Amino acid sequence: MDESDFLKDLKNCELCEHKCGVNRLEGELGVCRMTMPVVASATLHPAPPESYTVFMAGCNYRCLNCQNWIISQYPDNGIRQRGYEDPKELAKECIYQLDSWSAKNMAADRIFFSGGEATIHLPYIEKVVEEARKINPDTKVNFDTNGYLTEKSLNRVLDFTTSITYDLKAYHDEVHRALTGASSDPVLRNAEYIGRYAKEKLWEYRILVIPRINEDEIKPLAEFIADIDPSLSVCFLAFRPNFILENHSGADRVLMDKCVTIAKDSGLESAYWSGYADIPGCSIDAASELKENYTKESAHLAGSYAFYKGCHTHPRNCAQCNSNQDCGIKRYIPRIST
């Protein structure tokens, strides 16, 4: 068997719901614009679940709020990452780090794959996990995802993962598209599947709360989760001004407390919030040019932020956009990061 046979899925890449069908091994580019898997960085990380976190470069979304834009918008922002690494060597590094005194002190007990979006490098991650478990068969693994996986990819993830941290960004498709460039349908489908059939693997759903943009999404998302199972855990994260939303107001404590109240009122038993709240900012006027493209005010506002920074497909739809290989959003370098 060829050494790189584990990457054969990249020859006709349908790892995520964009289902581009491109041959990444021959340099063809889909929506994520990634060919070979690239490791951005890796570090011991104290946020629960405490871990040795491997950040993979690239993403299948183009989120306006991205806090990890340096990693996720690779390669278009031109910022250097670690690069492709032999999965055996990365596995050794992970095990070595998890055995260290610092890891024990922090109670780090698993490899945590994040990004960017881990899904776009799924075969590589499977190989790293396989190699890690050759060294220590009890190696735990967390998979951090935006949920835009095919059902086939989700089943592969469920096969090897110990825990899953799962981001939900909006319930309504229009708001999700305006914020990320992709549909919410597969994300909700997969969230429901995990909540119903693999509940034991779900660490928590995570919802980043962005004032005026997805505030109205909190209630339908909380009700959606409570309807699956009221005992599923939800963490609300306070938005901090970043990337395309570099000047937009951060979430304040009043709003974060309100999200927890909404979740509890919806029947959820385990809801809390985390992150840095109260970072000041402002908001733009929604673009009158986009009035006909969005029905919800929040989607109109998000779409406008993208529009002003060079996105001209509205409603946003990165898979169908003629500019998806030459996108101003992916190239954007913010002046402010929080």
Ligand code: SF4
């Ligand atoms: S966007 Fe998804 S389907 Fe398209 S090339 Fe990237 S991982 Fe594959």
Ligand code: SF4
């Ligand atoms: S220009 Fe196209 S690819 Fe870029 S963010 Fe807008 S819709 Fe997506």
